[in-house]
Amino acid sequence: MPGNSQRKGAVARKGKGNTAGSGGRVRRGLEGRGPTPKAEDRPYHAAHKAKARAERSASGRQTTPTTKRTGRPGSGPEWVIGRNAVLEAMEAEIPVKAAYVAEGAERDDRLREVFRLAAERSTPMLQVTRAELDRMTDGAIHQGLALQLPEYTYTHPDDLLAAALDAESETGRAPLVVALDSITDPRNLGAVIRSAAAFGASGVLIPERRAAGMTAAAWKTSAGAAARIPVARAVNLNRALRAYADAGFTLVGLDGEADTDLAAAEGxxxxxxxxxxxxxxxxxxxxxxxxxxxxxxxISASVESLNAGVATGIALYEISRQRRVP
Structure with missing residues (x-):
């Protein structure tokens, strides 16, 4: 179709004389473009995205509402996706930046409860098109409902060290910090934060890479303790630990195969x-x-090891118990 496209080969060259009855010149000028791809094979077409979601569901991926984060953990806001996951997050009082509901979403008891909780806590509840919610959640199965969490603000390891030393001068109690090395399960992180807050630790120190960050799962497991105790993230955990040692801290590592009982550990x-x-x-x-x-x-020989969150809770109890002994 002359003049209808700028693509190479889409416009037939004009010949001399009368062009009526081109004798196939227009057809030959368009050769090589091939058949038009099906809608489901075009990456930016809605049919392609629907096909991809159906394939993920069929293969068992993302069949359960979950959380989603774009980029590196801790690099931006996280999404809580799906009606059950959103309701659980709201009931756990996880910090929420905004809630999104798709236009025409079916009203059920879960959605009505989310509306009620959002109204009670003045949580912004925004209505968007389903296509827009698809885009924001990167095509995940959101069931017409999603939460956007605010980006978590981590403490610098040096600031946590200073806060621990300040707490010692104010309370007279020896400072205590929990450091986690390559703990990748956010539920373990949340459990550690909860135990650290319960036993008076000044904060939790985690590495920036290859470790769980403050996701919705960590917030939920911490049962609100994450709002009361700082979490510091170190670019280099080994270097940060040595800085704490230089400041007078004893570093005690937990290992199930160690010969020394924690109760007998020095320092x-x-x-x-x-x-x-x-x-x-x-x-x-x-x-x-x-x-x-x-x-x-x-522990008993019949059990190979303890969950990291459980082990931390037991260790913190023993430390607290010894510190109370006159």
Whole structure:
């Protein structure tokens, strides 16, 4: 169709004389473009996105409402997606930036309860088209409802160190910090934060990479403690731990195979950083070398290891118990 496109090959060259009855010149000028792709094969077409979502559902991916984050953990706001997940997040009083509901979304008991909680807490409730909600949640199965969480503000490790020392001068109690080495389950992070707050720790220190961050799951498991205790994130955990050691803290690492019982470890009644490794690989080599002592929690031989969150809670109780002994 002459003059209808700027694409190469889409316009037939004009010949001399009368062009009526081109004799196939227009058809030959358009050769090579091939058949028009089906709508479902065009990446930016709605049919393509619908097909992709159907394939994910069929393969078992994202069949349960979940949370979603774009970019590196901690790099931006997180989305809580799906009616059950959104309602659970609202009931757990997780901080919410805004709630989004798709136009024409079916009203059910879950959605009505979310509306009620949003009204009680003055949470912005915004109505958008389903296509817009698809775009914001990157095509996830949102069931017409999603929450956007505010980006979590982490404390700098140096500021956490200063706050721990200030707390010692104000209360007279030895400061306590919990450091996590490569804990990747956000529920373990939330459980540790909850225990740290319960036993008077000044904060929790985590590495920036290859570790869980403050996601909705971590917020929920912390049962609100994440709003009361700072979480610091270190670019280099080993370097940050050595800075704490230079400031007078004893670094005690937990390891199930250590010979020293935690109850007998030296330095736990003074300024202390309790270092907990992942369930799989435990403490990394450099972090282990930075620790003053490696200690274990005695358990039955029939159990291979303790969950990192459970182990931290037990260790903090023992530390608290010893610090109360006259």
């Amino acid at each position: 736990i009644t003074g300024p202390l950083v309790l270092v907990v490794g992942s369930e799989g690989s435990g403490l990394s080599r450099l972090v282990r070398e930075a620790c003053s002592t490696i200690a274990a929690i005695p």
